Amino acid sequence: MRRRRRNSGDDDAAIDMTPMLDIVFIMLIFFIVTATFLDERAIDLTQPPPPPPDQENKSEPKPAITIYVNEQSFCAVDGRSTECSDVPVAVEGLLSDKPGASIILRIHETARHGVLVSLKDVFDEKNMSPKIEIVRT
Numbered sequence: 001m002r003r004r005r006r007n008s009g010d011d012d013a014a015i016d017m018t019p020m021l022d023i024v025f026i027m028l029i030f031f032i033v034t035a036t037f038l039d040e041r042a043i044d045l046t047q048p049p050p051p052p053p054d055q056e057n058k059s060e061p062k063p064a065i066t067i068y069v070n071e072q073s074f075c076a077v078d079g080r081s082t083e084c085s086d087v088p089v090a091v092e093g094l095l096s097d098k099p100g101a102s103i104i105l106r107i108h109e110t111a112r113h114g115v116l117v118s119l120k121d122v123f124d125e126k127n128m129s130p131k132i133e134i135v136r137t
Contacts, residue, residue, distance in 0.1 A: 043116070043117070043120055043132065044132075045132055045134060047133065062100060062101060062102050063098040063100070063101040063102075064101055064102050064103070064104050065077065065078060065091055065094045065095065065098065065101050065102070065103050065104070066078055066079075066104045066106060067087055067091065067103065067104065067105045067106065067119070067130070068106045068107075068135075069084070069105075069106070069107040069108060069111045069115050069116070069119075070108050070111065071108040071110045071111055071137075072111075073111045073112045073115050075087050075115070075119075077090040077091060077094065078094060084115055084118070084119070087119060087122075088119075088122045088123065088126065091103060091123075091128070092126075102131065103123065103128055103129070103130035103131065104130065104131050104133060105119060105120070105123075105130040105131065105132045105133070106133045106135050107132070107133070107134060107135065108134075108135045108137075109134050109135065109136050109137070110137075116132070120132070
């Protein structure tokens with residue numbers, strides 16, 4: 001008598017994936033719990049409300065230094081064309097002439113926002129707080 005070997009080609013090795021999924025979910029929960037999220041501050045672009053019409057300002061207005069960034073992202077300080085990287089130096093020079101002057105940063109709505117952010121960062125580092133105005137055409 002001959003013995004026949006049975007070759008079954010349908011032997012599928014079944015791997016139990018449950019322990020691996022448990023580990024993946026435990027790691028996911030661990031990373032979510034231990035993650036630190038950044039607290040990013042946004043630039044406040046809201047304009048203050050206009051003063052009531054019956055209230056007149058009888059005191060002398062404070063001097064102001066106006067920085068204008070046009071639609072091609074070119075800068076001007078009090079009407080003089082200035083490189084955007086030199087704006088803080090120009091403002092400091094004008095502040096020595098006009099102590100206590102307020103700084104007004106007027107930027108065109110189509111100008112690159114990187115210019116606004118870099119100028120705002122420099123002014124924040126120097127503890128100057130410019131008023132930001134968006135100019136619409």
